[in-house]
Amino acid sequence: MSDSLIEILPDLWLALGQTALMLLVSLAASVLLGGPLGVLVLLTDRGQLLQRPWLFAVLNGFINVVRSFPFVILIVALVPLTRWLIGSSIGPLAAAVPLSFAAIPYFARLVEQSLREVPRGVVEAAEAMGASVPQIVFKVLLVEARSGLVLGLTVMAVSLLSYTAVAGVVGGGGIGDLAIRYGYYRFQTNVMLITVAILVVIVQAIQFSGNRIAARLDKR
Amino acid sequence: MASTIGYFPAPGALPRVCDPRAVPFPPPLSQTPPMIRLEGVAKSFAAGPRPFEAVAPLSLRVGPGEVFGIIGFSGAGKSTLLRLINLLERPTAGEVWVGGQRLDLLGPDALRQARRRIGMIFQQFNLLHNHSALENVCFPLRIAGLKGEAVAARARQCLELVGLADKAAQYPAQLSGGQKQRVAIARALATEPQVLLCDEPTSALDPHTTRELLAVLRDINRRLGVTIVIVSHSLAVVRALCDRVAVMENGRVVEELDLRQAEPPQPRSDAARRLFEAV
Numbered sequence: 001m002s003d004s005l006i007e008i009l010p011d012l013w014l015a016l017g018q019t020a021l022m023l024l025v026s027l028a029a030s031v032l033l034g035g036p037l038g039v040l041v042l043l044t045d046r047g048q049l050l051q052r053p054w055l056f057a058v059l060n061g062f063i064n065v066v067r068s069f070p071f072v073i074l075i076v077a078l079v080p081l082t083r084w085l086i087g088s089s090i091g092p093l094a095a096a097v098p099l100s101f102a103a104i105p106y107f108a109r110l111v112e113q114s115l116r117e118v119p120r121g122v123v124e125a126a127e128a129m130g131a132s133v134p135q136i137v138f139k140v141l142l143v144e145a146r147s148g149l150v151l152g153l154t155v156m157a158v159s160l161l162s163y164t165a166v167a168g169v170v171g172g173g174g175i176g177d178l179a180i181r182y183g184y185y186r187f188q189t190n191v192m193l194i195t196v197a198i199l200v201v202i203v204q205a206i207q208f209s210g211n212r213i214a215a216r217l218d219k220r
Numbered sequence: 221m222a223s224t225i226g227y228f229p230a231p232g233a234l235p236r237v238c239d240p241r242a243v244p245f246p247p248p249l250s251q252t253p254p255m256i257r258l259e260g261v262a263k264s265f266a267a268g269p270r271p272f273e274a275v276a277p278l279s280l281r282v283g284p285g286e287v288f289g290i291i292g293f294s295g296a297g298k299s300t301l302l303r304l305i306n307l308l309e310r311p312t313a314g315e316v317w318v319g320g321q322r323l324d325l326l327g328p329d330a331l332r333q334a335r336r337r338i339g340m341i342f343q344q345f346n347l348l349h350n351h352s353a354l355e356n357v358c359f360p361l362r363i364a365g366l367k368g369e370a371v372a373a374r375a376r377q378c379l380e381l382v383g384l385a386d387k388a389a390q391y392p393a394q395l396s397g398g399q400k401q402r403v404a405i406a407r408a409l410a411t412e413p414q415v416l417l418c419d420e421p422t423s424a425l426d427p428h429t430t431r432e433l434l435a436v437l438r439d440i441n442r443r444l445g446v447t448i449v450i451v452s453h454s455l456a457v458v459r460a461l462c463d464r465v466a467v468m469e470n471g472r473v474v475e476e477l478d479l480r481q482a483e484p485p486q487p488r489s490d491a492a493r494r495l496f497e498a499v
Contacts, residue, residue: 128340129363130364139359220392
C-alpha cells in the first residue's frame with residue numbers, strides 16, 4: 001500500500017492544485033457573473049422593483065436551459081467556446097470553462113432564492129426612505145440575505161468539486177480524476193480510497209467554514 | 221445634505237411650519253396651508269373583470285403639526301390611503317400634495333428626494349436585521365448621501381430622542397417589540413421629516429408597550445412639530461393621540477371627527493358608531 005501511495009504522491013499534489021484551480025476559477029466566475037444574473041432575474045420578476053416580464057422570461061429560461069444539461073454533455077458542447085477562450089480544449093484551465101458555465105446559472109438561482117427571502121416590508125421601508133434600486137440591492141437585499149448567500153455558495157462549491165471529477169474527461173485532472181484513473185481503471189483500491197478520503201475532507205472543510213461564516217454574518 | 225428641493229428647509233434649519241410663500245396654486249382654503257393635501261385620490265387594483273377599488277376618490281387635508289388618524293375595520297382601505305401619501309401606492313386618479321409639492325407628478329429622482337422628507341413606520345417594524353440599532357438609524361442618512369462623523373452623531377441624537385441611546389449597538393433580534401418600533405421611529409426621524417406616516421404602528425405590541433409608544437409619538441409631535449398620520453383599527457390608539465380622525469369603510473371616508481373638542485364626538489356613520497361602541 002505504501003509503495004503505491006509514494007508512487008502517486010507527486011500526482012496527488014498536482015491533482016490537488018488542478019482541483020483548486022478549477023474550483024477557484026469557476027467560483028469566481030459564478031460570483032462575478034452568476035451573482036448579478038441572480039439579482040437581475042429577481043428584480044425583473046413580476047411585482048419586483050424593475051418588473052420586465054419579457055426580460056425575466058429570457059433570463060429565467062436561460063438559467064433553466066443551462067441547468068438542464070448533463071455536465072458531460074455541456075463539456076463537449078462547449079468545446080468550441082473553450083478553444084476560443086483558452087486556445088485549447090484540454091487541461092484544468094480548459095475544464096474550468098464548462099465548469100464556470102454550469103456554475104453561473106446555478107449560483108444565479110441560489111442568489112435569486114436567497115434574495116426572495118428578504119421580507120417585502122424591509123424593501124418597502126427602504127423605498128419609503130427614498131432609496132434607489134442600486135441602494136436597495138447593495139444596502140438592503142445583499143446585506144439582509146448575506147448568510148443565505150454564503151450557504152448557497154457553500155452548497156455550490158461542494159457540487160462543483162464533484163463536477164471537477166467529470167472534468168477528467170477533457171484532461172482537466174484533479175483529485176476526482178485521479179480516483180477514476182488509478183483507483184477505478186487500474187484497480188488500485190488503495191489509491192481510490194485515499195483520494196475519496198481526501199475529497200471527503202475537502203467537502204467537510206468547505207461545509208464547516210461555510211456554516212461558520214454564515215452563522216457569524218447572521219444577526220437575525 | 222444640500223436642500224435639494226426648493227420647498228423643503230435644509231435639515232437642521234427646522235422651521236416646522238409651512239412657509240406660506242412656498243405654497244403654490246390654488247391658494248389655501250384655510251389660514252394655515254395644509255401639510256398634506258389629497259385631491260380626489262383613488263386607487264384601484266386590477267382583479268378579474270372589474271377592478272377592485274381600494275380607495276374611492278376622496279379628498280383630505282392635514283394641517284402642519286396636526287396628528288391625523290385614519291381608522292376603520294380590516295380591509296377598509298386605510299393602509300392603502302396612507303401609502304398613497306408617500307406614493308408607495310401610485311394613485312389611479314387625483315393629486316397628492318405634501319409640503320406644498322405635488323408628488324404624483326415627480327420623476328423617480330425627485331420622488332426619492334421628496335420621500336426623504338416623509339418618514340414612515342410599519343406594523344412589522346421592517347428594520348434591517350443585519351444592522352445594529354445605530355446602523356439602522358444611519359441608513360436613511362447614508363442613502364441620502366451623507367458621510368462621516370455627522371451620520372453617527374445624528375443617529376445617536378435620534379436614538380436619544382426615543383430613549384434608546386443605550387441600545388445603539390444591539391441588533392433588532394436582541395430588542396423587544398416596543399424597542400424595535402422606537403428604533404424604527406428614530407430611523408424615520410433621522411432625515412428630519414416634516415411628516416411621519418404610521419401604518420398600524422402598535423398592532424404588534426401589547427397594551428402597555430402601546431401606551432409607551434404613543435407617548436413617544438406625542439412627544440415627537442410636540443417637540444419637533446412633525447405632522448403625524450396614523451392608521452389604526454384601535455379607537456383607543458386614535459383617541460389617545462389624534463387631533464382629528466377619518467373613519468373609513470369600503471374605501472371611502474365616511475366621517476371625519478374632531479377629537480380636540482371637550483365633549484365626546486358624536487359619530488353619525490354606522491362604521492364610526494360600531495367602532496366607538498366596540499371600545
